[in-house]
Amino acid sequence: MSKRTHLAFALLLSAYLFRFSPQQLLFVPIVLISAMLPDLDLALRGFPLVEHRKTFHNIWFTAAAAYAILHLTGSPLVAELSSIGIISHLLMDSSTKVGVMWFYPLSKWKLSGPLRTGGRADTMIGILSLIGASYFIIF
Ligand SMILES: [Zn+2]
Numbered sequence: 678m679s680k681r682t683h684l685a686f687a688l689l690l691s692a693y694l695f696r697f698s699p700q701q702l703l704f705v706p707i708v709l710i711s712a713m714l715p716d717l718d719l720a721l722r723g724f725p726l727v728e729h730r731k732t733f734h735n736i737w738f739t740a741a742a743a744y745a746i747l748h749l750t751g752s753p754l755v756a757e758l759s760s761i762g763i764i765s766h767l768l769m770d771s772s773t774k775v776g777v778m779w780f781y782p783l784s785k786w787k788l789s790g791p792l793r794t795g796g797r798a799d800t801m802i803g804i805l806s807l808i809g810a811s812y813f814i815i816f
Contacts, residue, residue: 678769678792680713682799685806687712687765692813694761702814704758711762714742715770734770735781739763769802 678686691708695701715733726732739760747756771777776789792798 678766678773679795679799679803680716682803682806683712683716683766683769684709685803685810686769687762689806689810689813690761690765691758692810696813704754707755707758708762708765711742711759712766714759714763715766730770730775731778731781734767734777736779737781737783739767772802773799 687709688705691705692702695704715738716729718727718729718731718733721727721732722729732738742763743756743760746759747753750756767777767779771779771788772790773792773794774789775794776787778785778787780786792802
């Protein structure tokens with residue numbers, strides 16, 4: 678999925694989860710930033726063992742990031758919010774043809790869907806996510 682769709686879906690997810698309390702809307706930036714973490718493998722391409730949609734697109738990275746964030750911030754809530762952002766990214770990438778190997782490197786089993794990154798459906802999901810997020814934020 679494209680970056681904008683990852684951000685829009687993470688916004689939708691967090692707007693839905695945190696709509697019951699205005700104070701909880703402060704959690705949204707944490708989820709949004711975390712939703713972009715798995716694509717660090719694009720920035721780190723060329724480093725040994727770093728492969729796009731493998732190295733940081735699995736549950737082991739999600740757990741390691743949550744553990745690191747827990748120890749850096751001392752906040753289980755921030756670690757939980759970060760996990761939500763990362764998982765939203767993995768779910769969105771799992772809807773594409775390339776898919777995600779959720780248990781890589783232990784397993785090469787892949788969850789994939791029919792969508793193409795940058796395609797019309799990608800754009801539509803992004804737009805619909807923004808509309809849905811607006812609804813949950815306003816109402
Ligand atoms: Zn990705």
